[in-house]
Amino acid sequence: MTDYKPMILKGYLSPKGHLRDIADYEAHGGYQTLKKAFAMKPDDIVSEVKKSGLKGRGGAGFPTGLKWSFLAKPEGKPRYLLINGDESEPGTFKDRQIFEQNPHQLIEGAIISSYACGINACYLYIRGEYAKWIEMVEKAVDEAYAKGYLGENILGSGFNLKLVVHKGAGAYICGEETGLISSIEGKRAYPRLKPPFPAVVGAWGCPTIINNVETITNIPIIIDIGAEAYAKIGAPDHPGPMLFGISGHVNKPGVYEAPSGTLILDLIYKYAGGVRGGKKIKAIIPGGASMPIIRAEAAEGIGMNAESLKKAGTLIGTAGIIVMDEDTDIVEAIGRLAHFYHHESCGQCTPCREGTGWVENIYGKFLRNEAEKRDIDLLLSICSQVEGRTICALADGAMWPVRHSITRFREEYEKHCKAPDSLPHEWKYVNKAASGV
Amino acid sequence: MSVTNGNGHHNGKQQRFAEGSHGDSLEPSTGVQAFHALHAEDPSKIFFTEADKQKIAEFVSRYPAKESAVMRALWYAQEKFGWLSIEAMNLVADTIPMPRADVQGVASFYTMYWKKPMGKTHLAICTNISCMLCGGYDLYNYIKKTYHIGNGDVTPDGLLSLEEAECLGSCGTAPAMQVNNYEYVENLTLDKLKAFLKERGLER
Numbered sequence: 178m179t180d181y182k183p184m185i186l187k188g189y190l191s192p193k194g195h196l197r198d199i200a201d202y203e204a205h206g207g208y209q210t211l212k213k214a215f216a217m218k219p220d221d222i223v224s225e226v227k228k229s230g231l232k233g234r235g236g237a238g239f240p241t242g243l244k245w246s247f248l249a250k251p252e253g254k255p256r257y258l259l260i261n262g263d264e265s266e267p268g269t270f271k272d273r274q275i276f277e278q279n280p281h282q283l284i285e286g287a288i289i290s291s292y293a294c295g296i297n298a299c300y301l302y303i304r305g306e307y308a309k310w311i312e313m314v315e316k317a318v319d320e321a322y323a324k325g326y327l328g329e330n331i332l333g334s335g336f337n338l339k340l341v342v343h344k345g346a347g348a349y350i351c352g353e354e355t356g357l358i359s360s361i362e363g364k365r366a367y368p369r370l371k372p373p374f375p376a377v378v379g380a381w382g383c384p385t386i387i388n389n390v391e392t393i394t395n396i397p398i399i400i401d402i403g404a405e406a407y408a409k410i411g412a413p414d415h416p417g418p419m420l421f422g423i424s425g426h427v428n429k430p431g432v433y434e435a436p437s438g439t440l441i442l443d444l445i446y447k448y449a450g451g452v453r454g455g456k457k458i459k460a461i462i463p464g465g466a467s468m469p470i471i472r473a474e475a476a477e478g479i480g481m482n483a484e485s486l487k488k489a490g491t492l493i494g495t496a497g498i499i500v501m502d503e504d505t506d507i508v509e510a511i512g513r514l515a516h517f518y519h520h521e522s523c524g525q526c527t528p529c530r531e532g533t534g535w536v537e538n539i540y541g542k543f544l545r546n547e548a549e550k551r552d553i554d555l556l557l558s559i560c561s562q563v564e565g566r567t568i569c570a571l572a573d574g575a576m577w578p579v580r581h582s583i584t585r586f587r588e589e590y591e592k593h594c595k596a597p598d599s600l601p602h603e604w605k606y607v608n609k610a611a612s613g614v
Numbered sequence: 615m616s617v618t619n620g621n622g623h624h625n626g627k628q629q630r631f632a633e634g635s636h637g638d639s640l641e642p643s644t645g646v647q648a649f650h651a652l653h654a655e656d657p658s659k660i661f662f663t664e665a666d667k668q669k670i671a672e673f674v675s676r677y678p679a680k681e682s683a684v685m686r687a688l689w690y691a692q693e694k695f696g697w698l699s700i701e702a703m704n705l706v707a708d709t710i711p712m713p714r715a716d717v718q719g720v721a722s723f724y725t726m727y728w729k730k731p732m733g734k735t736h737l738a739i740c741t742n743i744s745c746m747l748c749g750g751y752d753l754y755n756y757i758k759k760t761y762h763i764g765n766g767d768v769t770p771d772g773l774l775s776l777e778e779a780e781c782l783g784s785c786g787t788a789p790a791m792q793v794n795n796y797e798y799v800e801n802l803t804l805d806k807l808k809a810f811l812k813e814r815g816l817e818r
């Protein structure tokens with residue numbers, strides 16, 4: 178913990194606590210990697226990123242170099258880079274730290290990535306709530322233009338890049354990559370069916386690369402230290418420095434940078450100062466609200482990398498760790514998420530639009546102690562009917578917390594039921610309807 | 615309709631889950647027509663100056679397609695007029711230009727665009743999971759009870775409005791709220807919230 182030097186949240190390098198001013202960033206080696214990148218062939222950068230093993234930090238964990246190599250390059254069509262800074266997954270607050278502490282590294286990453294993919298226009302989508310952080314980033318972008326890092330013929334390389342900051346206006350679904358495309362095209366943020374994948378038909382009908390803010394901020398590190406050195410940081414299956422947002426019942430919540438693979442319990446106890454009031458942990462959601470919840474026991478010896486988390490039956494998502502202590506009511510916590518997903522469903526797919534509403538209503542029954550045991554199975558049955566049957570993964574993300582909290586904390590649900598089930602109940606509502614009551 | 619649980623961290627109970635997506639607004643719901651009649655704007659006040667039009671043209675120039683400028687243009691209109699009446703949406707549509715129906719569709723999709731006049735101080739209090747675990751509902755329910763407003767409602771004097779926010783990306787400094795779509799107030803406590811209200815002359 179002590180000998181690790183942050184490579185993303187480098188604000189500590191400056192007495193101001195941030196490197197937002199371009200002079201500070203340059204004084205600490207900023208924009209030097211760009212020169213190194215321009216001396217390389219674009220395809221070599223793509224293979225370097227492939228070799229580094231970098232996986233996307235936006236939730237899906239897709240290998241970044243591989244994604245780039247899928248980019249279609251038809252004649253006469255522009256290509257675009259969309260950087261995803263929508264950051265709306267509950268429990269996720271890491272990209273905001275990049276905007277605040279080190280926006281120039283993000284910009285430098287955007288330039289290198291665009292150069293590698295032969296892209297001349299990059300759009301950075303930031304959620305509307307981050308109005309203040311949008312101003313910080315826009316100021317940094319203006320400085321980069323003024324210094325000739327953006328615009329025409331950057332550093333005499335003959336490469337041109339335009340970078341625009343796009344302000345969202347409040348909708349979780351804009352973070353889904355095809356929803357982001359719809360949104361930036363000036364439409365409602367309706368996700369689209371894949372294929373075609375954005376790398377072939379993306380924004381404005383052109384081939385498009387979509388990456389998370391943190392992913393792009395990692396690119397200058399890879400080019401600077403080389404793919405081999407990068408691949409050695411943290412867990413081999415999921416390498417690199419990582420931002421862990423720790424929230425909930427901990428003493429020192431916040432964003433901590435550490436190598437991937439750092440143990441969950443170390444993050445909670447050594448970084449985030451342990452649980453409030455010295456209580457025990459009941460549950461942990463390791464990767465933002467949509468990822469499967471686990472019991473505290475399951476976190477023992479588990480590191481924050483894809484392979485290790487798989488053993489615990491969960492996923493890394495956005496690496497936003499939500500900690501719930503022994504007093505937490507799991508049904509109430511997941512019920513709140515059920516409300517969130519119902520609120521955020523864009524409504525295009527019937528299973529998602531209706532299913533999220535049904536689930537929320539059933540949680541209402543549990544919380545008013547009106548539920549019966551069979552409602553637990555009803556929830557599971559709804560999950561099975563929604564998962565994998567929709568355009569985008571919001572619906573899956575909405576059902577996983579329900580499914581996994583039931584399989585792992587069934588006793589919590591049973592506590593919320595009224596008197597134990599007496600069979601048969603099946604005809605209760607039908608009969609009522611028939612008799613007109 | 616009380617909820618029992620053993621959680622000492624927050625006493626604000628969920629009573630809304632079964633009520634569907636309308637949240638817990640305390641205002642009677644109206645039909646769309648009646649809503650627009652209630653919140654009509656004097657059309658003569660809704661116009662763009664030359665400078666405004668230039669600004670919108672600059673937004674349009676940032677993108678390969680003019681429709682992409684709609685989000686910034688709606689933000690611009692909201693900042694100028696305070697909220698987005700149908701008249702303001704149409705003005706944005708005619709300025710870009712793009713179909714009015716499309717602009718209304720976009721404006722109604724995103725929660726930060728205000729489709730009715732909100733309070734002079736608008737509080738978006740996060741009650742999503744991390745904030746909830748740290749007492750977000752105590753704050754939300756305090757405003758609700760003290761000022762008799764629900765989600766999306768405005769006090770009759772127009773000074774305060776409330777919104778139940780979904781995760782603001784401030785989970786590490788939970789509970790958090792956003793004021794007037796801009797400033798964040800983080801690590802909130804009931805005392806801090808009361809002091810904030812007092813500073814703005816809103817204490818009750």
Ligand SMILES: Cc1cc2nc3c(=O)[nH]c(=O)nc-3n(C[C@H](O)[C@H](O)[C@H](O)COP(=O)(O)O)c2cc1C
Binds near residue numbers: 241265350
């Ligand atoms: C409902 C939903 C919301 C999402 N929200 C975000 C988000 O806020 N930020 C983000 O970077 N990715 C988000 N994603 C993941 C993106 O679809 C996409 O996988 C990611 O931006 C790709 O970047 P990466 O490969 O660098 O991770 C979301 C996905 C879904 C299904």
Ligand code: SF4
Binds near residue numbers: 368529530
């Ligand atoms: S799954 Fe839900 S959010 Fe995704 S496109 Fe379908 S309705 Fe919209």
Ligand code: FES
Binds near residue numbers: 740741743744783788
């Ligand atoms: S849950 Fe409230 S800011 Fe994230």
